[in-house]
Amino acid sequence: MKEISVQTHARFEMIDITAAVQKAVRDEKIESGIGLVYTPHTTAAVTINENADPDVPRDILAALDRAVPLSANYRHAEGNSAAHVKSSLVGASEMVIIENGRLILGTWQSIFFCEFDGPRTRKVYISFKF
Amino acid sequence: MKEISVQTHARFEMIDITAAVQKAVRDEKIESGIGLVYTPHTTAAVTINENADPDVPRDILAALDRAVPLSANYRHAEGNSAAHVKSSLVGASEMVIIENGRLILGTWQSIFFCEFDGPRTRKVYISFKF
Amino acid sequence: MKEISVQTHARFEMIDITAAVQKAVRDEKIESGIGLVYTPHTTAAVTINENADPDVPRDILAALDRAVPLSANYRHAEGNSAAHVKSSLVGASEMVIIENGRLILGTWQSIFFCEFDGPRTRKVYISFKF
Numbered sequence: 100m101k102e103i104s105v106q107t108h109a110r111f112e113m114i115d116i117t118a119a120v121q122k123a124v125r126d127e128k129i130e131s132g133i134g135l136v137y138t139p140h141t142t143a144a145v146t147i148n149e150n151a152d153p154d155v156p157r158d159i160l161a162a163l164d165r166a167v168p169l170s171a172n173y174r175h176a177e178g179n180s181a182a183h184v185k186s187s188l189v190g191a192s193e194m195v196i197i198e199n200g201r202l203i204l205g206t207w208q209s210i211f212f213c214e215f216d217g218p219r220t221r222k223v224y225i226s227f228k229f
Numbered sequence: 230m231k232e233i234s235v236q237t238h239a240r241f242e243m244i245d246i247t248a249a250v251q252k253a254v255r256d257e258k259i260e261s262g263i264g265l266v267y268t269p270h271t272t273a274a275v276t277i278n279e280n281a282d283p284d285v286p287r288d289i290l291a292a293l294d295r296a297v298p299l300s301a302n303y304r305h306a307e308g309n310s311a312a313h314v315k316s317s318l319v320g321a322s323e324m325v326i327i328e329n330g331r332l333i334l335g336t337w338q339s340i341f342f343c344e345f346d347g348p349r350t351r352k353v354y355i356s357f358k359f
Numbered sequence: 360m361k362e363i364s365v366q367t368h369a370r371f372e373m374i375d376i377t378a379a380v381q382k383a384v385r386d387e388k389i390e391s392g393i394g395l396v397y398t399p400h401t402t403a404a405v406t407i408n409e410n411a412d413p414d415v416p417r418d419i420l421a422a423l424d425r426a427v428p429l430s431a432n433y434r435h436a437e438g439n440s441a442a443h444v445k446s447s448l449v450g451a452s453e454m455v456i457i458e459n460g461r462l463i464l465g466t467w468q469s470i471f472f473c474e475f476d477g478p479r480t481r482k483v484y485i486s487f488k489f
Contacts, residue, residue: 146447184289
């Protein structure tokens with residue numbers, strides 16, 4: 100298992116971690132297989148989406164904020180219930196395919212760490228051990 | 230593949246199944262690797278989130294109910310369309326990392342079975358066979 | 360890795376690809392294990408849900424459209440931001456269990472390719488190589 104650190108800078112943020120995942124594939128000398136990209140946090144998530152236009156992650160974060168508003172009669176006293184909900188909607192992990200030592204992503208796909216309750220220093224685990 | 234049974238008690242409910250998954254890891258003598266926690270139902274889901282404060286799962290269930298209301302001109306005649314939608318949003322499975330015979334979860338992470346159309350007797354499959 | 364092609368016919372559509380995934384299991388002679396069903400697109404997704412009543416996928420697509428409307432002050436200029444959001448909510452992949460050469464799905468479970476910005480010709484990757 101490789102661990103990477105992600106520093107977030109805003110309450111809501113999507114950070115492209117594709118290069119770090121590709122580096123883990125290279126460091127672990129994975130020729131082909133499947134990798135798990137997993138975050139151990141409950142107010143964050145991992146997703147795959149487009150990064151060619153930075154407006155795509157911005158629109159995703161805004162749409163999530165509309166569907167799950169920050170304030171909505173939540174009972175959890177820490178004030179970050181919306182972040183917990185988004186974490187379960189987007190999900191703690193993604194699976195990626197590796198061939199010839201490289202991630203097999205679609206043309207427009209990047210792997211993102213999603214921050215829903217930042218800014219914080221966060222962790223992502225990458226495992227190829229099945 | 231290990232199968233566990235989950236008895237739910239309400240229409241909407243999140244039940245912490247972390248101990249049962251950890252027991253499966255032990256029973257199968259998995260030293261390190263990755264496990265799949267999967268539910269074979271279409272009105273339920275598996276997610277990872279916080280259980281330290283029971284208000285977190287309550288807030289998640291309430292937020293899902295607001296985003297996907299029980300009544301909304303659905304066509305499916307069984308009256309549980311919202312449960313099907315939530316099942317696809319939260320997802321049928323989660324992947325977990327195992328090291329030294331133990332689940333590698335974040336400090337606040339628990340594995341939950343999510344009931345969206347209970348109460349029912351439900352199943353969860355746990356597989357380490359990749 | 361097996362690649363299958365999916366032709367979609369509408370802006371929003373869920374297409375049952377269970378038979379194609381089962382065929383890949385057979386073609387690859389997978390006796391038991393886990394399979395990854397993955398789409399390399401950022402305005403599509405893979406999910407598992409009920410197909411016995413075709414109103415279930417219709418209700419899911421309609422509920423997603425209500426939760427993430429097509430028009431909502433998006434910044435991404437291509438007009439398909441809602442599709443990107445739905446892709447991250449439903450997710451790019453699903454994991455399935457295989458035993459005795461067959462998919463272990465629940466009674467009501469089918470595997471669906473979800474089109475959120477069609478019609479298009481799309482791809483799905485199926486990998487058993489862990």
